[in-house]
Amino acid sequence: MNSSHAPEGTLTSTHWGTYRVQTRDGRVTALTGFEKDPDPSPIGQGIVDVLEGPLRIDAPMVRRGWLEHGPGPAGGARGRDEFVEVSWPRAIELVAGELARVRDQYGNEAIYGGSYGWSSAGRFHHAQSQLKRFLNSIGGYTTSVNTYSYAAAEVTLPYVLGDFYSMINGATSWDVIRERTGLFVAFGGVPLKNGQVTNGGVSRHVQRQGLLSAAEAGVKVVNVSPLRSDVLDEARMEWCALRPGTDVALLLAIAYTLDNEGLADRAFLDRYTVGFDRFRAYFQGEVDGVPKTPAWAAGKTGLAAERIHALAVEMASQRTMISVSWSLTRQDNGEQPYWAAIAVAAMLGQLGTPGGGIGFGYSAMNAIGDNYRGIPGAALPQGRNPVEGFIPVARISDMLLHPGETFEYNGMTGTYPRIRLVYWAGGNPFHHHQDLVRLREAWQRPDTVIAHEWCWNAHAKHADIVLPANTSLERNDIALSVREPFLIYMEQAIESVGQSMADYDIFTALADALGARETFTEGRDEAAWLEYLYAGTRERAATHGVQLPDFESLKAQGWFEAPARDEPQVLLKAFRDDPDANPLKTPSGRIEIFSETVAGFGYAECPGYPFWKDPVEWLGAADATTPLHLISNQPATKLHSQLDHGQHSRSGKRNGREPVVIHPDDAAPRGIRDGSPVRLFNERGSCLCTAVVSDEVRPGVLQVSTGAWYDPPAEEGTGLSCLHGNPNVLTRDQGTSRLAQGPSALSCLVDIEAYAGDPPPMTAFTPPPIRRGD
Numbered sequence: 001m002n003s004s005h006a007p008e009g010t011l012t013s014t015h016w017g018t019y020r021v022q023t024r025d026g027r028v029t030a031l032t033g034f035e036k037d038p039d040p041s042p043i044g045q046g047i048v049d050v051l052e053g054p055l056r057i058d059a060p061m062v063r064r065g066w067l068e069h070g071p072g073p074a075g076g077a078r079g080r081d082e083f084v085e086v087s088w089p090r091a092i093e094l095v096a097g098e099l100a101r102v103r104d105q106y107g108n109e110a111i112y113g114g115s116y117g118w119s120s121a122g123r124f125h126h127a128q129s130q131l132k133r134f135l136n137s138i139g140g141y142t143t144s145v146n147t148y149s150y151a152a153a154e155v156t157l158p159y160v161l162g163d164f165y166s167m168i169n170g171a172t173s174w175d176v177i178r179e180r181t182g183l184f185v186a187f188g189g190v191p192l193k194n195g196q197v198t199n200g201g202v203s204r205h206v207q208r209q210g211l212l213s214a215a216e217a218g219v220k221v222v223n224v225s226p227l228r229s230d231v232l233d234e235a236r237m238e239w240c241a242l243r244p245g246t247d248v249a250l251l252l253a254i255a256y257t258l259d260n261e262g263l264a265d266r267a268f269l270d271r272y273t274v275g276f277d278r279f280r281a282y283f284q285g286e287v288d289g290v291p292k293t294p295a296w297a298a299g300k301t302g303l304a305a306e307r308i309h310a311l312a313v314e315m316a317s318q319r320t321m322i323s324v325s326w327s328l329t330r331q332d333n334g335e336q337p338y339w340a341a342i343a344v345a346a347m348l349g350q351l352g353t354p355g356g357g358i359g360f361g362y363s364a365m366n367a368i369g370d371n372y373r374g375i376p377g378a379a380l381p382q383g384r385n386p387v388e389g390f391i392p393v394a395r396i397s398d399m400l401l402h403p404g405e406t407f408e409y410n411g412m413t414g415t416y417p418r419i420r421l422v423y424w425a426g427g428n429p430f431h432h433h434q435d436l437v438r439l440r441e442a443w444q445r446p447d448t449v450i451a452h453e454w455c456w457n458a459h460a461k462h463a464d465i466v467l468p469a470n471t472s473l474e475r476n477d478i479a480l481s482v483r484e485p486f487l488i489y490m491e492q493a494i495e496s497v498g499q500s501m502a503d504y505d506i507f508t509a510l511a512d513a514l515g516a517r518e519t520f521t522e523g524r525d526e527a528a529w530l531e532y533l534y535a536g537t538r539e540r541a542a543t544h545g546v547q548l549p550d551f552e553s554l555k556a557q558g559w560f561e562a563p564a565r566d567e568p569q570v571l572l573k574a575f576r577d578d579p580d581a582n583p584l585k586t587p588s589g590r591i592e593i594f595s596e597t598v599a600g601f602g603y604a605e606c607p608g609y610p611f612w613k614d615p616v617e618w619l620g621a622a623d624a625t626t627p628l629h630l631i632s633n634q635p636a637t638k639l640h641s642q643l644d645h646g647q648h649s650r651s652g653k654r655n656g657r658e659p660v661v662i663h664p665d666d667a668a669p670r671g672i673r674d675g676s677p678v679r680l681f682n683e684r685g686s687c688l689c690t691a692v693v694s695d696e697v698r699p700g701v702l703q704v705s706t707g708a709w710y711d712p713p714a715e716e717g718t719g720l721s722c723l724h725g726n727p728n729v730l731t732r733d734q735g736t737s738r739l740a741q742g743p744s745a746l747s748c749l750v751d752i753e754a755y756a757g758d759p760p761p762m763t764a765f766t767p768p769p770i771r772r773g774d
């Protein structure tokens with residue numbers, strides 16, 4: 001071995017890539033791409049300039065009003081008060097005391113520990129698992145179910161295809177698409193910006209190469225999206241710029257065309273599906289008197305009827321892969337687009353063939369379509385939660401504002417508990433939730449809000465007690481994702497910044513104070529847990545035919561690469577080969593184009609087959625007050641709100657604010673020019689942005705990436721709810737439907753105007769007022 005060529009720096013893993021950490025004098029100077037990654041993401045570098053500095057939370061902090069008056073509803077002070085620095089022993093005493101008070105007076109269900117969010121990569125220090133394990137060790141908590149990413153699919157696909165996660169992870173490999181696919185119809189595109197990320201840690205970025213090599217091999221890509229940039233121009237792309245939220249209408253008209261022109265594969269439908277005739281009766285107009293013709297769909301989608309007809313015929317004439325982006329589920333009636341796409345794929349009869357059928361979100365993450373034998377890793381055991389109550393994750397404001405009221409979800413009726421204490425570690429509700437003005441009001445209701453954070457974002461600013469967490473550069477960990485080829489030993493690169501601590505050590509101190517230390521730690525420290533989790537991972541890997549090195553060898557090498565699959569992956573191949581031997585996990589074992597179970601729930605908006613209902617907010621309902629549709633999609637320069645304060649994300653802003661992309665036809669009549677400060681608004685809220693005038697959006701559509709740190713003005717009367725450009729002050733806080741109650745952020749109407757005068761200064765990147773040294 002020639003050690004002079006060994007790469008410099010310890011390895012770290014993040015959701016956006018694996019990097020070598022360069023340090024000098026105990027400080028991080030750069031994150032350079034892992035030598036095994038052909039296409040490293042620049043997002044990683046974003047942490048370097050913010051690891052230390054004014055926005056790093058360097059000590060435990062308590063909101064002054066809480067410290068002086070004790071727990072109780074905050075009446076608007078949460079998010080406005082100053083903070084007081086306290087010592088760690090005092091912070092632990094306050095938090096443990098408050099947990100004990102709430103538990104003893106109101107029971108564990110009064111503690112909300114759903115704590116949704118992505119946190120950082122690393123199996124052991126996964127903040128949400130740490131929190132849940134801790135809360136279970138003291139008697140449990142009210143939890144949340146499903147995700148913000150695709151709740152509607154998580155609930156619906158088990159009824160239609162028997163499962164959702166195996167459908168994502170089982171996506172047909174890019175290699176197969178390159179060789180076998182003729183037409184790739186991408187609803188929501190193949191956005192490479194998103195392929196920078198995989199949850200659990202990316203090691204080798206493959207999306208760019210996957211897409212471009214398919215295009216070079218002759219695969220034609222149709223980008224069905226309001227945004228041209230959802231597919232690289234180089235990728236032989238045809239842009240089909242439909243109105244947002246109308247994919248179901250388009251798919252119904254494709255189904256109608258296939259059926260009426262004798263292009264539907266009846267043999268496939270008979271053998272592999274149930275309920276097609278119920279669906280057929282609907283799209284033929286027998287149920288509501290409205291045949292779902294291309295002309296009908298033209299009125300919904302804004303696409304020409306001829307174009308819709310031609311697309312259907314083109315899809316039936318060759319090997320066609322339908323890709324449906326996850327964004328389609330985060331809208332009003334977000335249960336329906338996947339169901340409709342599955343029905344069309346079934347009519348084409350290509351499910352389970354190499355290069356044909358369906359894929360759930362190519363490039364939604366890096367790992368979709370890769371070709372590795374995933375390593376099924378052991379995770380931190382969370383223990384048992386004796387509290388049975390839960391909420392659908394995006395119903396948090398409803399829960400806080402309407403305790404005791406009922407909600408419908410997936411065929412059952414639940415009751416919102418009365419929450420006294422909210423405990424969050426590893427997520428940012430003031431990033432991810434819709435209608436932040438409403439959330440901010442709801443956030444005043446509990447007695448106490450506790451947050452573990454490492455930076456002064458809106459989530460930290462809206463807590464009563466803020467406990468300073470380490471970043472993953474200040475801890476040892478193991479990263480692996482079942483969807484990625486490398487297992488990484490994440491070696492601590494620097495000492496803890498300020499008084500920050502690992503979430504694990506914070507919870508250990510709290511568990512100790514509450515008499516649960518042994519239950520929480522099982523006598524292990526970080527090193528012992530890593531050995532324990534690695535041993536479990538090694539055992540599991542062996543049962544999957546992957547031999548992992550021993551722990552010391554892994555630490556020495558830094559990484560382990562899982563072998564590629566023997567055969568490239570083809571989604572639903574086993575089912576197609578033999579549906580009797582390999583039935584789906586649906587009641588019938590077949591694809592349920594009509595689901596008796598869902599129909600049995602009696603939800604008018606989900607009759608049990610793919611169904612169109614006009615959304616509440618879409619261009620079909622645009623009027624003089626809200627004429628435009630706002631798309632708030634994933635940001636290219638970061639993951640959600642993480643590292644928004646770092647240099648890389650800031651370099652993507654315009655005049656320091658979040659850009660809004662607007663079509664020239666919408667900009668001109670409003671006197672908006674490229675670079676103009678603008679105000680976006682609707683009845684829920686308003687925010688400042690900087691205009692980027694471009695024809696890469698469809699007319700009538702605005703695009704603002706998510707992730708700009710929420711920045712409510714300190715003063716009343718500015719007419720603004722956010723000074724920075726967080727689109728979630730505009731989005732609607734409404735469940736997708738009663739079936740999944742998922743978030744419906746992408747169904748949102750707004751208006752925009754040029755902002756007259758000097759915009760007020762931003763405060764998102766200023767820490768709150770802090771009183772030190774009491």
Ligand SMILES: Nc1nc2c(c(=O)[nH]1)N[C@H]1C(S)=C(S)[C@@H](COP(=O)(O)OP(=O)(O)OC[C@H]3O[C@@H](n4cnc5c(=O)[nH]c(N)nc54)[C@H](O)[C@@H]3O)O[C@H]1N2
Nearest residue numbers: 117118119120148149426427428432452632640641642745
């Ligand atoms: N309008 C709109 N809204 C959306 C979406 C959309 O498309 N449009 N998308 C939704 C989707 S898909 C998602 S997944 C959500 C994402 O929402 P979140 O996952 O909540 O967003 P993040 O910004 O990743 O939040 C992670 C937080 O964890 C903190 N953190 C990082 N490492 C650690 C650690 O080690 N310990 C602790 N204690 N904290 C840590 C970070 O500082 C950050 O504040 O947003 C949703 N919101």
Ligand SMILES: Nc1nc2c(c(=O)[nH]1)N[C@H]1C(S)=C(S)[C@@H](COP(=O)(O)OP(=O)(O)OC[C@H]3O[C@@H](n4cnc5c(=O)[nH]c(N)nc54)[C@H](O)[C@@H]3O)O[C@H]1N2
Nearest residue numbers: 149188194197224227244245325326327364633634639640
């Ligand atoms: N860089 C980066 N990558 C990420 C993330 C990130 O924050 N940053 N987040 C990760 C997470 S948590 C998730 S869940 C995935 C999400 O993956 P996606 O849901 O696929 O991501 P989005 O960017 O929200 O949406 C993809 C595209 O869908 C288009 N679109 C929006 N509405 C409609 C519609 O009604 N119809 C059609 N046909 N198209 C529409 C938008 O133009 C958008 O660019 O991304 C992951 N990858």
Ligand SMILES: [Mo]
Nearest residue numbers: 147148149150
């Ligand atoms: Mo997500």
